Amino acid sequence: xxxxxxxxxxxxxxxxxxxxxxxxxxxxxxxxxxxxxxxxxxxxxxxxxxxxxxxxxxxxxxxxxxxxxxxxxxxxxxxxxxxxxxxxxxxxxxxxxxxxxxxxxxxxxxxxxxxxxxxxxxxxxxxxxxxxxxxxxxxxxxxxxxxxxxxxxxxxxxxxxxxxxxxxxxxxxxxxxxxxxxxxxxxxxxxxxxxxxxxxxxxxxxxxxxxxxxx
Amino acid sequence: xxxxxxxxxxxxxxxxxxxxxxxxxxxxxxxxxxxxxxxxxxxxxxxxxxxxxxxxxxxxxxxxxxxxxxxxxxxxxxxxxxxxxxxxxxxxxxxxxxxxxxxxxxxxxxxxxxxxxxxxxxxxxxxxxxxxxxxxxxxxxxxxxxxxxxxxxxxxxxxxxxxxxxxxxxxxxxxxxxxxxxxxxxxxxxxxxxxxxxxxxxxxxxxxxxxxxxxxxxxxxxxxxxxxxxxxxxxxxxxxxxxxxxxxxxxxxxxx
Numbered sequence: 001x002x003x004x005x006x007x008x009x010x011x012x013x014x015x016x017x018x019x020x021x022x023x024x025x026x027x028x029x030x031x032x033x034x035x036x037x038x039x040x041x042x043x044x045x046x047x048x049x050x051x052x053x054x055x056x057x058x059x060x061x062x063x064x065x066x067x068x069x070x071x072x073x074x075x076x077x078x079x080x081x082x083x084x085x086x087x088x089x090x091x092x093x094x095x096x097x098x099x100x101x102x103x104x105x106x107x108x109x110x111x112x113x114x115x116x117x118x119x120x121x122x123x124x125x126x127x128x129x130x131x132x133x134x135x136x137x138x139x140x141x142x143x144x145x146x147x148x149x150x151x152x153x154x155x156x157x158x159x160x161x162x163x164x165x166x167x168x169x170x171x172x173x174x175x176x177x178x179x180x181x182x183x184x185x186x187x188x189x190x191x192x193x194x195x196x197x198x199x200x201x202x203x204x205x206x207x208x209x210x211x212x213x214x215x
Numbered sequence: 216x217x218x219x220x221x222x223x224x225x226x227x228x229x230x231x232x233x234x235x236x237x238x239x240x241x242x243x244x245x246x247x248x249x250x251x252x253x254x255x256x257x258x259x260x261x262x263x264x265x266x267x268x269x270x271x272x273x274x275x276x277x278x279x280x281x282x283x284x285x286x287x288x289x290x291x292x293x294x295x296x297x298x299x300x301x302x303x304x305x306x307x308x309x310x311x312x313x314x315x316x317x318x319x320x321x322x323x324x325x326x327x328x329x330x331x332x333x334x335x336x337x338x339x340x341x342x343x344x345x346x347x348x349x350x351x352x353x354x355x356x357x358x359x360x361x362x363x364x365x366x367x368x369x370x371x372x373x374x375x376x377x378x379x380x381x382x383x384x385x386x387x388x389x390x391x392x393x394x395x396x397x398x399x400x401x402x403x404x405x406x407x408x409x410x411x412x413x414x415x416x417x418x419x420x421x422x423x424x425x426x427x428x429x430x431x432x433x434x435x436x437x438x439x440x441x442x443x444x445x446x447x448x449x450x451x452x453x454x455x456x457x458x459x460x461x462x463x464x465x466x467x468x469x470x471x
Contacts, residue, residue: 079306093227094312
């Protein structure tokens with residue numbers, strides 16, 4: 001469960017300050033997959049980073065009960081000169097996980113073959129994303145924070161990701177930010193829409209869709 | 216927020232990672248780490264002995280020079296590594312577990328261990344070569360080395376904090392550090408200097424650290440003007456300022 005209260009975030013831009021998150025208070029229910037819909041630049045990735053703790057809000061507090069993942073998606077946070085395997089070792093260590101277990105799981109999940117042992121800088125963006133996704137699945141979190149899964153891999157890989165989340169839905173939940181209603185529909189039972197720095201919550205994805213499309 | 220255990224895990228993981236990226240896969244980097252300071256010592260020792268360097272009563276020139284250059288390199292390299300520590304690994308701040316300070320700590324630790332090993336090898340080599348293995352006080356020598364490293368780390372931390380506010384810091388500081396070698400008692404004992412010049416030199420905290428290394432090593436070497444508390448004060452003040460800046464800068468760093 002993650003609880004936000006009074007979260008504000010402002011980015012300075014050349015044309016003055018842009019309010020990205022405007023006094024957001026919201027409690028993410030435990031074991032519920034929640035989608036957050038927003039247009040490009042609406043601040044949804046910022047919100048996800050704040051949920052993860054990668055970024056601090058300007059004001060407001062966040063209470064996290066249980067373990068929360070890093071923002072999963074683009075394959076950031078890899079060192080290009082180290083191999084996929086070595087990057088996995090690093091992440092396993094900082095999260096206090098069994099290194100061999102994490103490496104084994106990721107190798108199998110990401111299906112990178114020989115590339116798993118080559119420097120990450122030789123990867124295509126799809127391979128990076130697969131490594132990132134496999135690695136995050138190898139570490140057990142209570143809440144997985146996912147940024148735009150639509151960008152990750154082909155449909156077979158997408159199915160595997162969905163299955164992986166399904167397998168652990170007993171104890172883990174997913175919070176997904178996306179601009180695509182399709183993505184949110186296939187993962188989430190609840191949905192919120194981020195618009196003009198405010199978060200609007202809906203009990204059904206369909207309601208959220210109507211609100212999202214109307215703007 | 217997060218426990219000491221998490222921080223320990225993170226620093227440990229960073230250390231292993233840094234070791235790998237620093238020394239490379241084929242481990243030639245280890246050889247280079249030893250080769251470079253050994254060359255510097257040989258070069259300066261050859262220069263000063265042909266020029267008739269009067270180190271100090273009964274002290275071998277090579278030993279004297281190595282006791283100056285190596286702690287100085289330790290300071291300079293630690294400062295440099297720490298300074299660029301955050302910028303070089305900013306991508307890792309992506310993981311909420313990793314804090315900017317962890318990056319600096321890991322780099323300082325790796326640099327310290329590397330330099331101490333190199334120093335032990337070079338000092339040992341010099342002792343074997345001169346046949347004089349007497350050391351007056353190992354504790355004082357190690358203390359001097361540690362002070363030099365801590366001065367480097369705290370100075371690097373301070374520069375790290377400053378570099379968040381100005382991109383020029385990483386260019387300016389190494390340029391400013393270059394002439395520092397000539398004002399840190401690397402080649403001459405401060406005791407052999409005229410008192411006016413010496414009193415100015417003694418404001419440099421590195422002088423105290425380097426002279427401590429010699430004072431602890433060479434029998435008959437008597438550094439009368441050094442004070443270990445003086446560099447310690449610098450370390451505390453620079454660390455405090457660096458940590459304060461890091462805290463204030465955290466939001467800017469994580470934004471990027």
